[in-house]
Amino acid sequence: MTIRTRRTLAALAVVGLVPALAACSGDDAPGEAGSTPVPAESSTGGELSGTVTLVTHDSFALSDGLLESFEEGSGLEVEHVAAGDAGALVNQLVLTQDSPLGDVVYGVDNTFASRAVEAGVFEPYTPADLDPSVGTPVEEGLEGLTPIDRGDVCLNVDTAWFEEEGIEPPSTFEDLTQETYADLTVVTNPATSSPGFAFLLATISAFGEDGWQDYWAELADNGLRVTDGWSDAYYVDFSGAGEGGERPVVLSYATSPAFTVTEDGSATTTAALLDTCFRQVEYAGVLAGTDNPAGARALVDFLASEQVQADIPASMYMYPADESVELPAEWEEFAPLAEDPYEVSAQEIAEHRDEWIQQWTATVIG
Template sequence: MNTISTRLGLGLVGGLSALALTACAGTTDTGTDPSSVVTLVTHDSFNVSEDVLAAFEKESGLTVKQITPGDGGSLVNQLILTKDAPLGDVVFGIDNSFATRAIDEGVLEPYAPAGQADSAAQYAVGDGELTPIDFGDVCVNVDHAWFGNTGVPEPVTLDDLTKPEYKDLLVVTNPATSSPGLSFLLATVGAYGEDGWEEYWSKLKANGVKVTDSWSDAYYVDFSGSEGNGPRPIVLSYSTSPAFTVSEDGSSTRTGALLDTCFRQVEYVGLLAGAANPEGAKKLVDFLVSDAFQADIADSMYMYPVNTDTELPEGWVEFAPLSPEPFDVAPADITAHRDEWIKAWTSTVIG
């Protein structure tokens, strides 16, 4: 999550061809050695400090090009559709809710990067096709200022969001297109079980929940606590989001995360099978697990680096805490039921 930029925003599928052509143009210009260009396919809020990236490009002799076909769900869908003609060399942004789908579809090539921290092992999936890079908690966020001004008490739990006093106040993202949306769906599965989560969403629907396709629309357009000054004071976002709304003196923040509503999201990098520049791809993956990039994640993307020895920004303990007990769904259950749950959610909420 960059300076509250379009974290996991949904890119238009219709723009994919143009993006792909742009990337191809960057690798085939006259006089350009294709082996000096490595193409990263990612979500449109991937971010790295200019000096950190420049140092990598100088040391490696590579130029990093980016293609951004959309949010985490759209990203995996496009990789599957184009696996016979890969969009690039490396993918970043596949998360734990979609990881097994990408692995099972054979779009990735196993690779063990040099320098991966031991603390990343807890997030391992598959047989080396994906390497964990960062993590964060997807949680419901509230606008403290809105609730303070209206006198309505802030919600605390998932159950609270179904109460009449919060009617028409919540905006979330679609799990079929948005990885935080799928993470929140999984949070409700973890909270209410396979026999209760659909009933919970029926209650949310009756209470006026709004659904958007992208996090950026939800946070910037509909949420009252962001720069868009939208009409809804409750939004699906991240536990780190309140660090973006800290007052100038650093003493308080306008927004807060409800830590009893969270699901832990892990983001991965992987080599794309059939990559045009596999050696360059390996160097880029090595860079993403390096100390330099790991140290840049918190300030640039507002996620937690998987290398737990990395120093975090001042104020994160207070304003960007992790949930002490996020809801959990076993990876095997996600693999077995993900598509089924998304279809059931769509039938229940969208109709």
């Protein structure tokens, strides 16, 4: 059975349940006549040729024709290698740094990126003429990477389930430790899942070094379920995905409710708890040791381009890093970002990652 990831399923939802979400900036669909052509030179000069290998997490997706338009305009051939969840992706990048998996990586996020940077996985590169909202230079410790998209990892609830049961949905971290919500929550393992690690970071930020382990112990005692990856948590265990799950509280994204919209488009059957969010940023970077450095830089330029940035909401269901890009109108109602998400610096993550994961494992898994 094919596991449908958050982004590919989201793209289907755009076509089916929420067709209006496909309306991004510009009049022409990606890759069609009128789209901005891709120059056959890199931003650093020189003709482009050969193959460039793009290594991503399993959830990478762009609209049909968009990557092909880059190949046609640049003269490059793009090969795509999917390497698992973001955590697994980083592990493979570190293990293969002397013989890299490809030329460019997309999908390393701010919860795992510092590990790859410290290991020397990347050749620093920043595209020219990025919109100021993209945030360059990027966060200290992640220099040389290019932000591509952003989103909030948050708890989601199946509001229809709670309405049917006559129970008020939870709204805070603390609510989930109450007996009312026993055996209702599923999250992902921070050792294997980037959303899982993002949620761990949110609780560390919320409860501090002296309190987060006690919080997780209470969650575990209240019937918490832990899965290895987001797809299993959302599509197997979550009741709101419409696939037979039995748990109405799941770790997902603030954008997830935008693809559980009712057929008439007037409401959604799930909601993100915006007081539980961690801001996730996903990056692209040139891999050190690339056999095609000019092609690699051109591909990073393309991922940061207006064409791709405008395609991200519909194809990958994340917010583009470029805040000047027009968003689908429905996102304001169904997929807002948190006003005050929890944050932990890349430096703190790099210093404590292994320690925090070991402590979480001892507390929750035993």
